[in-house]
Amino acid sequence: MERDIQKMLHYNKMACDRDLTIGCDALGAIYLHGRGVPIDYQRALEYFQKSCSNNSMLGCSFLATMYASGQGVTKNLKKGLKLLTRACEHGSNLGCNLLKVHLANEKAQ
Structure with a gap:
C-alpha cells in the first residue's frame, strides 16, 4: 500500500511540475484531507x-474553501468568495454551489 501511495504522489507531482493542473489538484486534495499522507495544509495551499x-x-x-474557512491559512472570506466567483464565472458547478453555500451562511449570520 505504501508503495502505491508513493507512486501516486510521484506521478501526480510529475504532472503538476509540467503544469498539468489535474496533478496539482490531486496533490492538493491528498494533502488537504490526509489521504495516505499526514494532513499538510501548507502543501495543499501551494498545490491549489x-x-x-x-x-x-x-x-x-x-483554494477558496481553505480561505473561506481558515483551513491552514488566516481566514479571509472576501478572498474565498472572490475565488469562488471566479470559478463560478468560468463554468465550475462546484464553484457556483460553494459560492451559494458561503453566501447563504454569510446571510444567516
Missing part, C-alpha cells in the same frame, strides 16, 4: 495556488 494560477477552477474552488 499553482493549480488556480494555471486556470483550474477545481483548484480555485478548493
Whole structure:
C-alpha cells in the first residue's frame, strides 16, 4: 500500500511540475484531507495556488474553501468568495454551489 501511495504522489507531482493542473489538484486534495499522507495544509495551499494560477477552477474552488474557512491559512472570506466567483464565472458547478453555500451562511449570520 505504501508503495502505491508513493507512486501516486510521484506521478501526480510529475504532472503538476509540467503544469498539468489535474496533478496539482490531486496533490492538493491528498494533502488537504490526509489521504495516505499526514494532513499538510501548507502543501495543499501551494498545490491549489499553482493549480488556480494555471486556470483550474477545481483548484480555485478548493483554494477558496481553505480561505473561506481558515483551513491552514488566516481566514479571509472576501478572498474565498472572490475565488469562488471566479470559478463560478468560468463554468465550475462546484464553484457556483460553494459560492451559494458561503453566501447563504454569510446571510444567516
